[in-house]
Amino acid sequence: MELIRGIHNIRPKHRGCVLTIGNFDGVHLGHQAVIKGLIKDAKEHQLPSTVMIFEPQPQEYFRKGDAPARLTRLRDKLALLEKLGVERVICIKFNETFANQSADEFVQRILVEKLGIVALTVGDDFRFGKGRAGNYEMLQTNGARYDFKVKSTASLRQKDCRVSSTAIRNALNQGDIEIANDMLSRPYSVTGKVVHGWKKGRELGFPTANIPLKRQVSPLSGVYCVKVTVADKSYYGVANIGIKPTFNGKRTLLEAHLFDFNCDLYGQVIEVAPMRKLRDEKKFDSFSELTTQISCDVEAAKAYFDLI
Numbered sequence: 001m002e003l004i005r006g007i008h009n010i011r012p013k014h015r016g017c018v019l020t021i022g023n024f025d026g027v028h029l030g031h032q033a034v035i036k037g038l039i040k041d042a043k044e045h046q047l048p049s050t051v052m053i054f055e056p057q058p059q060e061y062f063r064k065g066d067a068p069a070r071l072t073r074l075r076d077k078l079a080l081l082e083k084l085g086v087e088r089v090i091c092i093k094f095n096e097t098f099a100n101q102s103a104d105e106f107v108q109r110i111l112v113e114k115l116g117i118v119a120l121t122v123g124d125d126f127r128f129g130k131g132r133a134g135n136y137e138m139l140q141t142n143g144a145r146y147d148f149k150v151k152s153t154a155s156l157r158q159k160d161c162r163v164s165s166t167a168i169r170n171a172l173n174q175g176d177i178e179i180a181n182d183m184l185s186r187p188y189s190v191t192g193k194v195v196h197g198w199k200k201g202r203e204l205g206f207p208t209a210n211i212p213l214k215r216q217v218s219p220l221s222g223v224y225c226v227k228v229t230v231a232d233k234s235y236y237g238v239a240n241i242g243i244k245p246t247f248n249g250k251r252t253l254l255e256a257h258l259f260d261f262n263c264d265l266y267g268q269v270i271e272v273a274p275m276r277k278l279r280d281e282k283k284f285d286s287f288s289e290l291t292t293q294i295s296c297d298v299e300a301a302k303a304y305f306d307l308i
C-alpha cells in the first residue's frame with residue numbers, strides 16, 4: 001500500500017483514481033463495507049483504490065483537548081486499511097489552511113485537479129469543507145460537471161444500532177466491550193511501545209508494562225482483564241488505564257501486568273486487548289491498600305480467564 005503524506009506529495013502520476021474520504025477511526029464494519037465497495041469499483045475502473053484520511057482528525061483539530069476518544073492511532077488505521085486491500089492512502093494534515101478551504105475549492109483543487117478522480121464513494125452522512133457545507137448532493141452536482149461518479153453507501157446497522165465510531169466509543173465507555181468488538185469485527189485493542197515508568201510496579205509486586213496514551217484520549221478507563229500480545233505470543237493479565245491517582249499522576253497511561261511472565265519488555269511494541277472491565281480506577285490512602293486491591297484484581301482476572 002502506498003502512503004502519500006500531505007497534499008504537496010500528490011504527483012501527476014497519482015491522477016486518475018477511485019476515491020473514498022473519511023476519518024475511518026476504528027475501521028469498523030461500516031467502514032469495511034465502504035472500503036469493499038471502493039475496491040470493487042476500483043477494479044472495475046482498473047484504477048487504484050484510494051482512501052483519503054485526515055491527521056489530526058478534524059474533531060481533534062476543532063475541539064482540541066475536548067475531542068472524542070480515538071479508536072485507532074494512525075499506524076493501526078493504516079495497517080487495517082492495508083489488510084482490507086486498499087492500494088493507496090492519502091493522509092492530509094488537517095490544519096487551519098485546510099479547514100478554511102471551501103467545499104468548492106476542495107472539490108476543484110484536490111479532487112479534480114490534483115487527483116483527477118473517476119469515482120467517489122462516501123458514507124450517507126458525509127460532510128466536508130468550511131462550515132461543513134459540502135455534502136452528497138453537492139458532490140453529485142460537481143460529479144456531473146467534472147465527470148466523476150458519486151456513490152453513497154448506506155449506514156450499516158447491527159442489532160438495531162447504526163454502526164459508527166461514536167457508538168463504539170460509547171459502548172467502550174460503558175464497559176460494553178462485546179458490543180464494541182462486534183461493531184469492530186475484532187477485539188478492540190491498544191498498541192504501543194513499552195516505556196519506562198516510576199519503577200514502583202516491581203516494588204508493589206506487580207510489574208507493569210507502561211504504554212503512554214499521549215494526547216490520544218482513551219475510550220476506556222479503569223481496570224480490565226486483558227489479553228496481551230508480544231511478538232506473536234499471547235498472555236493474560238490485568239491492566240489499569242488511568243492517571244494513577246494514588247501516586248498523584250497526571251498523564252494517562254495503560255499499564256499491563258502479565259501473568260506468568262518475567263522478561264524485559266522495554267522498547268517492545270505490545271498489543272493489549274481489554275476483555276472485561278473489573279472496576280474504576282481509585283485513589284488509595286496507602287500503597288498497601290492499592291497492593292491488596294491489585295491482588296484482588298489479579299484473582300478476579302484469573303477467574304475470568306479460567307486460570308484458577
Ligand SMILES: Cc1cc2nc3c(=O)[nH]c(=O)nc-3n(C[C@H](O)[C@H](O)[C@H](O)COP(=O)(O)O)c2cc1C
Nearest residue numbers: 197198199200201208238240244245246281282297
Ligand atoms: C490491575 C491494576 C490496577 C491498578 N489500579 C490502580 C488504581 O485503582 N489506582 C491507582 O492509583 N493506580 C492503580 N494502578 C497503577 C499502579 O499504581 C501502578 O501500576 C504502579 O504505580 C506502578 O507504576 P510504574 O509502572 O510506573 O512503576 C493499578 C495497576 C494495576 C496493574
Ligand SMILES: Nc1ncnc2c1ncn2[C@@H]1O[C@H](COP(=O)(O)OP(=O)(O)O)[C@@H](O)[C@H]1O
Nearest residue numbers: 196197198199201202207208209258264265266
Ligand atoms: N509480568 C510482567 N508484566 C509486565 N511487565 C513485566 C513483567 N515482568 C517483567 N516485566 C518488566 O518490568 C517492567 C515493569 O516494571 P516496573 O517496576 O513496573 O517498572 P516501570 O515503572 O518502568 O514500568 C516492564 O516494562 C517489563 O519490562
